[in-house]
Amino acid sequence: MFFSTLVKIRAVSPKGKLRTVRENAQGHTHALALAADGAIWGDQSAYDSADGSYHEAIWRMLPDGSLTFRYGPRKGTERGIGLLRDRHGCAWHADQAAPGGAMLVHRKCLGRPVERMFGSARDDSAYKPVLVADLGGTALASDGSFIFRDRGTIRRIAPDGKATVLARGLAAEYFGIALEPDGAVLVAEHSKRRVVAVSPGRRTQVVATSPAPWGPTGLTWDKGALYLLEASDHRPGTPDQMRVRRIGADGTDKVLATAPLSPG
Numbered sequence: 001m002f003f004s005t006l007v008k009i010r011a012v013s014p015k016g017k018l019r020t021v022r023e024n025a026q027g028h029t030h031a032l033a034l035a036a037d038g039a040i041w042g043d044q045s046a047y048d049s050a051d052g053s054y055h056e057a058i059w060r061m062l063p064d065g066s067l068t069f070r071y072g073p074r075k076g077t078e079r080g081i082g083l084l085r086d087r088h089g090c091a092w093h094a095d096q097a098a099p100g101g102a103m104l105v106h107r108k109c110l111g112r113p114v115e116r117m118f119g120s121a122r123d124d125s126a127y128k129p130v131l132v133a134d135l136g137g138t139a140l141a142s143d144g145s146f147i148f149r150d151r152g153t154i155r156r157i158a159p160d161g162k163a164t165v166l167a168r169g170l171a172a173e174y175f176g177i178a179l180e181p182d183g184a185v186l187v188a189e190h191s192k193r194r195v196v197a198v199s200p201g202r203r204t205q206v207v208a209t210s211p212a213p214w215g216p217t218g219l220t221w222d223k224g225a226l227y228l229l230e231a232s233d234h235r236p237g238t239p240d241q242m243r244v245r246r247i248g249a250d251g252t253d254k255v256l257a258t259a260p261l262s263p264g
Contacts, residue, residue, distance in 0.1 A: 001220065001227050002040055004029040005242055007262040009042065009061075012244050014225075016256040022061060026073070031133040033083040038063045041083050043133045044073065056132045058083060077129045080108025080115070084134070086144050086159075094134045094148040097123035103135075103150045105157060117146070117157050136174030137188065137218075147185060149177055154185055154198060167198035176218035176229070186226075190215035195228065208247055224249040231261075 002011050002021070009022040009029060027046030034040060044057040057072030058081070071081060082093030090109035097104050097119060104119035104127055116124050136149035144159040151172040157163050171189040178186045184199040186207065193215045195208040210216050210230050218229035225248045232241040240261040247253050 001222070001244060001256075002032055002034065003218065003229050003242065003244060004032055004042070005259050005262045006030070008259075009040070010257070010259055012257040014246065014256070016254075018257040018259065021065070022067065027055065027057070030131075031083055035060075041070075043083060043131070045131055045133065046073070048075070054130055056081075056130075058132055071132070077132050078108070078114070079127070079129055080106035081129070081132050082108075082134055083132070084138055084140055084146075086140055086146075088144075092117075092138070092140070092146045093129075093132070094118075094136065094138050094146075095127075095129070095131070096135055097127045103148070103155075105146065105148060107146075115161075117161055118148075118155070118163055137177030139177050139179050139185070141179060141183070147177060147179065149174055149187070154187065166200060167204065170196070170198070170204075175216065178219045178221060180221065186219055188216035188219055188228075190217055190231070195219060195226075210245075214243065 006028040007024055008020050011021050012018050027044040029042045032042045040061045042059055046055040053075055055073045055075050056077045058070050059067055060070050061067040080091055080093050082091045084092045090107050092107050094105045102123050105117040106114050107117050108114045139147045146157045148155055152170045153168050154166040156166050170187055171191050173190055175188040175190050184197045187196050193210040194206050195216050197205045197207050213233040214230040216228050217231045220227050225246050228245040230243050234240055241258055242261055243258040244256045246256055
């Protein structure tokens with residue numbers, strides 16, 4: 001499993017061996033995506049205090065460690081530029097029209113104008129893209145649908161653009177989601193220290209809990225095991241920590257690694 005502590009990209013093995021695969025002094029990485037070929041895709045965000053803007057980039061690192069920038073670094077980004085790409089090579093991006101405002105989702109396919117997939121034309125006209133990382137948890141389903149978190153609501157956009165609601169009433173947060181093999185959506189509720197599974201027509205089911213001072217922020221499946229990325233509660237004077245847990249199909253529950261958050 002790979003995870004970011006902002007400046008460092010870490011890898012942890014199923015046995016708990018922790019190593020640093022990249023250290024980025026030029027900015028922070030908030031999101032990662034693992035491609036089918038084993039390459040790691042990540043964002044790079046650097047704040048410019050002179051004018052309050054950001055330099056944004058997307059990088060790709062192959063299993064041999066070689067790294068190339070596939071977008072940027074550049075100040076200001078384009079609609080639809082994001083880490084997640086569907087089987088047609090189209091990029092998806094979820095963000096707010098303005099801080100605290102309505103959600104917008106764009107899809108950008110090579111050789112075609114960017115498409116607004118969710119949100120109003122009015123909100124879109126006022127939208128100024130800032131970050132390439134999605135706001136909140138997002139996932140692509142096997143049928144090409146885009147699943148995203150809109151505060152306490154989980155929404156699905158089909159490839160043809162039809163939007164539906166999968167679940168409501170969750171913690172109004174923007175932490176990670178993942179898809180189970182049966183199509184249920186796993187949602188990290190950091191404030192409630194738990195992971196829940198939601199799907200249409202079924203009751204919300206708690207599948208994992210985190211003991212204080214930890215709360216889940218990200219999650220993924222691998223070979224039947226659930227991997228949780230957890231963050232410690234922020235307390236002044238106490239270093240912020242990240243840790244990775246593995247919950248096996250047989251019920252085994254093990255903390256694989258703990259690492260300090262590296263704000264740079």
